[in-house]
Amino acid sequence: MLICEIVSVGTELVLGNTEDTNATFLSARLRALGWAVKFRQTCGDHLGRLTDTLRLALSRSDCVIVTGGLGPTYDDITRDALAALLGKALSLREESVEEIRAYFAGRGRPMSENNLRQAMIPEGAEPLRNLWGTAPGIRARVGEKEIFLLPGVPREMKAMFEAYLAPALAERSGGILCTRILRLFGIGESVLDEKLSAVLRESVNPSVAPFAGEGEVSLHVTCSAETQAEANGRIEEKLGEILSVVEEYLYGEGEDTLASVLISRFGAQGLTLAAAESCTGGLLSQMLTAVPGSSAVLQGGVVAYTEEIKEKVLGVSRHMLTEQGVYSLACAEKMAEGARRLCGSSLGIGITGVAGPDGGTEENPVGTVYIAVSGKSGCVSERFLFPVTADARERIRLLSAKNAMAMALKYAHLFQNESKKQGNF
Amino acid sequence: MLICEIVSVGTELVLGNTEDTNATFLSARLRALGWAVKFRQTCGDHLGRLTDTLRLALSRSDCVIVTGGLGPTYDDITRDALAALLGKALSLREESVEEIRAYFAGRGRPMSENNLRQAMIPEGAEPLRNLWGTAPGIRARVGEKEIFLLPGVPREMKAMFEAYLAPALAERSGGILCTRILRLFGIGESVLDEKLSAVLRESVNPSVAPFAGEGEVSLHVTCSAETQAEANGRIEEKLGEILSVVEEYLYGEGEDTLASVLISRFGAQGLTLAAAESCTGGLLSQMLTAVPGSSAVLQGGVVAYTEEIKEKVLGVSRHMLTEQGVYSLACAEKMAEGARRLCGSSLGIGITGVAGPDGGTEENPVGTVYIAVSGKSGCVSERFLFPVTADARERIRLLSAKNAMAMALKYAHLFQNESKKQGNF
Numbered sequence A, B: 001m002l003i004c005e006i007v008s009v010g011t012e013l014v015l016g017n018t019e020d021t022n023a024t025f026l027s028a029r030l031r032a033l034g035w036a037v038k039f040r041q042t043c044g045d046h047l048g049r050l051t052d053t054l055r056l057a058l059s060r061s062d063c064v065i066v067t068g069g070l071g072p073t074y075d076d077i078t079r080d081a082l083a084a085l086l087g088k089a090l091s092l093r094e095e096s097v098e099e100i101r102a103y104f105a106g107r108g109r110p111m112s113e114n115n116l117r118q119a120m121i122p123e124g125a126e127p128l129r130n131l132w133g134t135a136p137g138i139r140a141r142v143g144e145k146e147i148f149l150l151p152g153v154p155r156e157m158k159a160m161f162e163a164y165l166a167p168a169l170a171e172r173s174g175g176i177l178c179t180r181i182l183r184l185f186g187i188g189e190s191v192l193d194e195k196l197s198a199v200l201r202e203s204v205n206p207s208v209a210p211f212a213g214e215g216e217v218s219l220h221v222t223c224s225a226e227t228q229a230e231a232n233g234r235i236e237e238k239l240g241e242i243l244s245v246v247e248e249y250l251y252g253e254g255e256d257t258l259a260s261v262l263i264s265r266f267g268a269q270g271l272t273l274a275a276a277e278s279c280t281g282g283l284l285s286q287m288l289t290a291v292p293g294s295s296a297v298l299q300g301g302v303v304a305y306t307e308e309i310k311e312k313v314l315g316v317s318r319h320m321l322t323e324q325g326v327y328s329l330a331c332a333e334k335m336a337e338g339a340r341r342l343c344g345s346s347l348g349i350g351i352t353g354v355a356g357p358d359g360g361t362e363e364n365p366v367g368t369v370y371i372a373v374s375g376k377s378g379c380v381s382e383r384f385l386f387p388v389t390a391d392a393r394e395r396i397r398l399l400s401a402k403n404a405m406a407m408a409l410k411y412a413h414l415f416q417n418e419s420k421k422q423g424n425f
Helices: A021-032 A048-058 A076-085 A094-106 A113-119 A154-173 A189-195 A197-202 A228-249 A258-269 A283-289 A305-314 A318-324 A329-343 A391-414 B019-032 B047-060 B077-084 B095-108 B113-119 B155-174 B189-195 B196-200 B229-248 B258-269 B283-291 B307-312 B318-324 B329-343 B392-415
Strands: A006-009 A039-043 A064-066 A091-092 A120-122 A127-128 A137-142 A145-150 A176-185 A208-215 A216-225 A250-253 A275-276 A298-304 A347-353 A368-375 A379-387 B004-008 B039-043 B063-067 B090-092 B120-122 B127-128 B139-143 B144-149 B176-185 B207-213 B214-224 B250-252 B271-275 B298-304 B347-353 B368-375 B378-385
Touching: A006 A021, A006 A048, A021 A039, A021 A064, A021 A176, A039 A048, A048 A064, A048 A076, A048 A145, A064 A154, A064 A189, A076 A091, A076 A120, A076 A137, A076 A145, A076 B120, A091 A094, A091 B368, A094 A113, A113 A120, A127 A275, A127 B318, A137 A154, A145 A154, A176 A197, A176 A228, A189 A208, A189 A228, A189 B113, A197 A208, A197 A228, A197 A305, A208 B127, A216 A228, A228 A250, A228 B144, A250 A258, A250 B318, A258 A283, A258 A391, A275 A283, A275 A329, A283 A298, A283 A391, A283 B283, A298 A305, A298 A329, A298 B307, A305 A318, A305 B298, A318 A329, A329 A347, A329 A368, A329 A379, A329 B307, A347 A391, A368 A391, A379 A391, B004 B019, B004 B047, B019 B039, B019 B063, B019 B155, B039 B047, B047 B063, B047 B077, B047 B144, B063 B155, B077 B090, B077 B120, B077 B139, B077 B144, B090 B095, B095 B113, B120 B139, B139 B155, B144 B155, B176 B229, B189 B196, B189 B207, B189 B214, B196 B207, B196 B229, B214 B229, B229 B250, B250 B258, B258 B318, B258 B392, B271 B283, B271 B329, B283 B298, B283 B392, B298 B307, B298 B329, B307 B318, B307 B329, B318 B329, B329 B347, B329 B368, B329 B378, B347 B392, B378 B392
Parallel strands: A006 A039, A006 A064, A064 A145, A275 A298, A275 A347, B004 B039, B004 B063, B063 B144, B271 B298, B271 B347
Antiparallel strands: A039 B039, A091 A120, A127 A137, A137 A145, A176 A216, A176 A250, A208 A216, A298 B298, A347 A368, A368 A379, B090 B120, B127 B139, B139 B144, B176 B214, B176 B250, B207 B214, B347 B368, B368 B378
């Protein structure tokens, strides 16, 4: 497999002022085009250091993509570093000068003279026209190897990558690299590692890599092959192996989230939902309504922070609150029922608990959360005790909202006429 | 100035599955501690390549911080690379074993044996206790130089950096670098750039750098000095210059957010709040309740996605909905009043609009949002038209929630007995 190295240039990067989203974008796109990325480097706008960085990259990779430092100001020195590396002089390219002048003229803006620095290209290298901004890119060959310079502005960089680099790189790599992502909920990374030990260690092509998220794990199954059909076949076979062990935890694939799966599955089944949230304070509703099309499923919700609102809006009885307390399975159930009745939805979710940092008791320490799902034919509820680490509030809230969605997916079939459900989701 | 290099380890990074937010965090923190970052490197989980990467880093920097690859699975090989670099064997450290066992025992979870891999530390190196997860960090000296290994999970990495590395690095760097951050809302980056042109261009030490966020801008004022007192004095002077121009947009400093400022200010004034959200779907409530202590201010909220819930729960009249429509100032006002009455709070906020991607009309295109703030003595409302770009839904929702908070801050004084308000916030 051919190797491409990514070099990100910019003092704003090494100062920590800007996230280097360009490197992530390029890594993902290169993988899809059948190239391997083994190393990335980041370097400030400094001629000597950048020249060294480029030299190292070129020594160990078949292709180098550099982003940033092509602008008009004095600290943009990427083109100078390339010239130093190639041992060539920079010269002003007339076609690039015309394009830069045309860019400003087309927008009715005056052009300051420093913009012409951007038309300085090392001799023997090829300018890449920038239709999305002013700084041209640069393409240079070094023996069998190639080096591409692109602007650092993500919008311009992405457009130029797709226009010029992607076709050239796809042609050169010959093969393709294909990834399928399985999304699992309710299993930790270390338990998954034990259950799937052999598959994880012995799978080479396709490879199988686990990634841990908050309360969930995804498995990336990646295959390099000459054709898409070959890759698909080998990945399907590997998925079969994996799912024979952990299918009960599978809730989705690719870009699926618990929220998107819930919205699409409930939408297809004609189920509607209402949420009553205490400690999550609207997070569950917000995650669901972030999914386009959610209005067909989520009818509404109540953020019931005070006992008064739990009573008045959700119909949780004062007697129950006094007897069992606001942190109880009974309260979560009454909240879920209250939300369902109030909104006239098929299902209601109730969440009450202690997100912290204060408010914990011996009986209900910080991290204790009660979640209930209510339907016409009944109600299920669970008590969770989420681990409390420093700054746990957001994590407890997120785990609560995710577990509420997982419960709604898991138990929805109980409240429908036909129960065809298998597995957890 | 001493130089620190950052090495990010993980195949998920070079595959482009994960943004490398750790490197950005470390760059910014190191700068504040008086260290210079000249290079960053990223490398997959591969023993040979990682060992080379570490060797290069150590050859040109005074200190190296490595994140990632310390977990329990077979592909976590950062500790092996360090051992190879140092020419030392790995040995199982009893104190780390005990800590890992205690971590699982404390959470009532079974520990799979592979977790003990995390207690393998190169001889001569020092384990750094991880109170926030299972993988210990590692600290090793190589002559005058130091190398630190931290877990890749951002939450654990940040906590361990602050606990162990920050004090050691600050002591070694001698000088200090001090940054104050001003937070402005309601002014765009280009308008700010025009208004503050001279200050932004001519300020060297302290330097003044603007960073654009969603609907807001922050100004980072950074001064390097020998003592904290000297830095403070010079920064104060610069803040005076800046605020004489843009004080009306200032809502907070440092880590303040609109939500945290609203909660602390309303809390201090004894004001309470209730939210009625349509297109934001709980986002406003969620942002407010993410702030510890918010329960004293936000009493509750209603996510009113359907007209039925706007009528039934919030008391918006059918007549009004028919006459003026659900996207109108009148509807936002009735929702705000409804929320305030329902929860018995001092103020109510109502938000209704079109977040898209569908649902826009000629009169109310996608991006149109109506926001109202209601108090006992009246109601103010505004129509917003947020720009629609690709994937605008989340952006429109976020701008709606932020503008709602800004309006609540701006108009709260209208609904109080004494009106002492000056400026926008």
